[in-house]
Amino acid sequence: MSAQERTAADDWRVFHATGRPQDAPPVLPDPPPWRRFRGGPAQAPPPDDAEAALRRLGPGGLTPQLDDEQIETVNAALLLRRPLLITGPPGVGKSTLAYLISRELGLGRVLEWNIVSRTSLRDGLYVHDAMGRAQAIAAWQAGLRDTARAEPVFEDEGEQAVNSSPLSKDRQLAPVIGEFITLGPLGTALLPYERPRVLLVDELDKSDIDLPNDLLHVLENGSYEVPELVRDAADAAHVHTSDPGGRAVVRDGRVECREFPVVVITSNGEREFPAAFRRRCLPMEMHTPTREQLLAMVEGHLGRRPRGTEDLVDLFVQRVQAGGVHSLDQLLNAVQMTTAGGFQADGDGRKLVELLLRDLAKGR
Secondary structure, rough: OOOHHHHHHOOOOOOOOOOOOOOOOOOOOOOHHHOOOOOOEEEEEOOOOOOHHHHHOOOOOOOOOOOOHHHHHHHHHHHOOOOEEEEOOOOOOOOOHHHHHHHOOOOOOEEEEEEEOOOOOOHHHHHOHHHHHHHHHHHHHHHHHHHHHOOOOOOOOOHHHHOOHHHHOOOOOOHHHHHEEEEEEHHHHOOOEEOOOOEEOOOHHOOOOOOOHHHHHHHHHEEEEEEEHHOOOEEEEEEOOOOOOOOOEEEEOOOOOOOOOOOEEOOOOOOOOOOOHHHOEEEEEEOOHHHHHHHHHHHHHOOOOOOOOHHHHHHHHHHHOOOOOOHHHHHHHHHHHHHHOOOOOOOOHHHHHHHHHOHHHHHO
8 A cells, every 4th residue: 555545545644654755744633632732923834955865865765664553652752742752773764754744744844953961951041142232233233333423414414314325324323133043943843834843853862961951941842042042122023043044933922833843752761751751752763774775775775786785784783783872874884985986805805894884882
């Protein structure tokens, strides 16, 4: 049964892990009443980033298939408007799932929030360039003083009205605060788009212990405030977003989504998250792909299956089964290297393959 036939039979299942965009972006099922939001004004559709998807997924031919349980979990998260919390060892394709969902459902550019130990909630929501704003205000005030000294004195008010230049008036406009606010990946994802954005929160287990708890309010309410804009006298501000060249209107300093974003949170399982945080997410565990899936991944990325691929995949699988820590990226690098013109897989070439497929748990 094709993906389209399954969609017709089961309306709530819109994701089938094919890795291929559909002819027309599917309509997502209606959210439950407690996950409906009314943010505005409506934001223009996001840009696409086909190159990023191509790097992550390949051209979209043969792609790894999630099992039925995992596909059901993704569809449940789409229906319930809840984040996906994906756990598993490094390099098994956890973050790739965000690109798989975005490309198949036609949701545009994936917003990436890469977490480190110093990351705070505000980093994901917005950044205020206070120093840049102070410098701009100082330059503006200096310009006013220079203009006042250079301004000619008119004896007649009518003559002044005729000779005053609109350009000189524009130069006297004060810098607006919106020019110094940039929404982060989380803040951009919560803008009022007609269709949900895809947000990848990568390696949340590396964060400070407080970040998962700090996320609770935002994930539950689908909204946040920018205090600097709340205190501003203007009713609306034009701010920058995480999309290249992107701008958005924020009214009264508050952002609320219209469609809750598709949030994919990855974790390498280095620590547990609070129960209140886990309650708001749908859990999904990913394992090392099977031999058949690895072969499909290689063919999907390279567009072909070079000679010797099966041997490298078998070696990769053996090392994973022996307890080593290995990444899919290592396998792709090894296949690419061994298919380079003039490469010899014996002697020094064998040492290079061993280097590419080294156990990452050994630290070197």
